Amino acid sequence: MLKSKEATQADAFQLVFRQPTAEDGYPLNKLVENSPPLDPNSVYCNLLQCTHFADTSVAVEEDGQLVxxxxxxxxxxxxxxxxxxxxxxxxxxxxxxxxxxxxQEIVRRPACENVRYLETTITPDNDASWALFRSFARDMDTELNHHIWFEREAHFQGHHDCEALLRIGPFGQRA
Structure with missing residues (x-):
């Protein structure tokens, strides 16, 4: 069961937003595995994400399941x-x-009190992610700038599409 004392928010769908814990590492691995075309990481990598980056990451569960x-x-x-x-x-x-x-939950976290920018990388053809980050920038009433950061041939030896670096901001502290 993934229920946690750190639960920060529940909504009409019975979703609980909270900081991840080590117990989320394996379920996270399965969630990514079942969500192509996401690049899977090792369970160990997911454990590190859930522990080392817990203050700036978010887990959402419904009825005890990571969603x-x-x-x-x-x-x-x-x-x-x-x-x-x-x-x-x-x-x-x-x-x-x-x-x-x-x-939005992440940028409101105490760990992000000095954060004024959000960055990520997206492949040029990932329309859903582009729409998500453009919508986030609009909601934050700020700019979205981007450029190719990792190139298909130079960085992936032709085995992965280019990755564009998106930079959203500046936005107000404690957005």
Whole structure:
């Protein structure tokens, strides 16, 4: 059971937004595995995301089941920025605005009190992610800038599409 004392919010769908714990590592791995075309990570990597990045990541559960997760962290060289590593929403929850609500939860966290920017990477053809981050930027009443950061040939040896770096902000502290 994933119920937690750290639960921060429940809504009409009985969703609980909370900081992840080590117990979320394996369910997160399965959620990503069942959500193609997301790139899977090892269970160990997911355990690190759920523990090392707990203050800046969010887990969402419904009836004790993990149905949404964002792994995010503050890069050491950019203390005013939270970097969203991966967003995953179970197919049962899609279309309800859950991903954007998870991002809003993260930027309101005490760990993000000095954050004025949100960054992520997206492949050029990932229309759903582009729409999500554009909508988030609109809601934050701020800019979205982007450029190719990791190139298909130079960084992925032709085995993965380019990744564009998106930078959203600046937005007000404690957004």
């Amino acid at each position: 949404g997760f964002i792994s995010a962290y503050i890069p050491p060289a950019k203390p005013d920025t939270v970097f969203v590593w991966q967003v995953v929403v179970d197919k049962s929850q899609r279309g309800r605005g859950l991903a954007k609500r998870m991002m």
